[in-house]
Amino acid sequence: MIRVASDFNDMDLKSILEIQSECFADSLQSENVVRKLLSSTFVYITDEKIVAYVQVARSKNLSSLFEPYTYTVGSISCITLITNIAVVSAYRNKGIAKKLIAHVLNLAKNKLLFENANNYLGLQVREKNPAKYLYDKCGFKTIGVLSNYYKNGENAIAQIIDVNQN
Numbered sequence: 001m002i003r004v005a006s007d008f009n010d011m012d013l014k015s016i017l018e019i020q021s022e023c024f025a026d027s028l029q030s031e032n033v034v035r036k037l038l039s040s041t042f043v044y045i046t047d048e049k050i051v052a053y054v055q056v057a058r059s060k061n062l063s064s065l066f067e068p069y070t071y072t073v074g075s076i077s078c079i080t081l082i083t084n085i086a087v088v089s090a091y092r093n094k095g096i097a098k099k100l101i102a103h104v105l106n107l108a109k110n111k112l113l114f115e116n117a118n119n120y121l122g123l124q125v126r127e128k129n130p131a132k133y134l135y136d137k138c139g140f141k142t143i144g145v146l147s148n149y150y151k152n153g154e155n156a157i158a159q160i161i162d163v164n165q166n
């Protein structure tokens with residue numbers, strides 16, 4: 001089952017923080033940031049526990065990297081970014097991340113994500129992160145490379161998906 005995370009459910013914040021520390025040892029969001037983003041975080045529940053989550057955020061100021069694919073509302077270009085996706089290791093390779101992305105895509109198709117930001121989903125991924133295979137399989141297209149983006153000098157790959165064509 002997939003549902004939106006909630007501040008009222010003690011299990012949600014705790015589980016997301018635990019999954020985050022297992023999956024992203026070197027780039028942890030603070031508890032405050034995770035809490036603030038709970039209303040745009042979707043958790044995957046199986047065996048009566050949260051085993052995965054995807055977090056999205058509305059991006060207002062886009063880098064030029066996304067330019068050909070954005071649209072403008074007033075002076076603001078809007079897109080929904082997938083800021084984090086993680087599955088605990090024991091539950092990987094079962095299609096859970098793909099289901100979470102499909103869920104977010106479906107919400108966007110039905111204009112249920114952020115106002116004026118439902119047409120495109122974007123993300124940045126480390127060049128060497130195998131997660132790129134996941135995004136490729138889900139239909140994300142690479143639109144640019146950010147050189148030396150991460151502290152260790154690794155490049156970031158920017159990817160985007162046109163929600164209405166998938």
Ligand SMILES: CC(C)(COP(=O)(O)OP(=O)(O)OC[C@H]1O[C@@H](n2cnc3c(N)ncnc32)[C@H](O)[C@@H]1OP(=O)(O)O)[C@@H](O)C(=O)NCCC(=O)NCCS
Nearest residue numbers: 023084085086087092093094095096097098130131133134
């Ligand atoms: C990346 C991650 C979210 C994938 O989760 P998952 O539930 O195992 O992925 P899925 O089972 O849904 O895989 C979907 C597709 O992507 C492919 N894929 C996923 N991880 C892959 C990997 N490491 N190598 C190659 N292909 C991979 C699968 O083969 C599958 O392809 P298919 O549809 O043809 O069968 C998970 O490995 C993870 O949490 N990694 C650590 C955190 C991370 O790096 N997150 C992404 C950066 S924000």
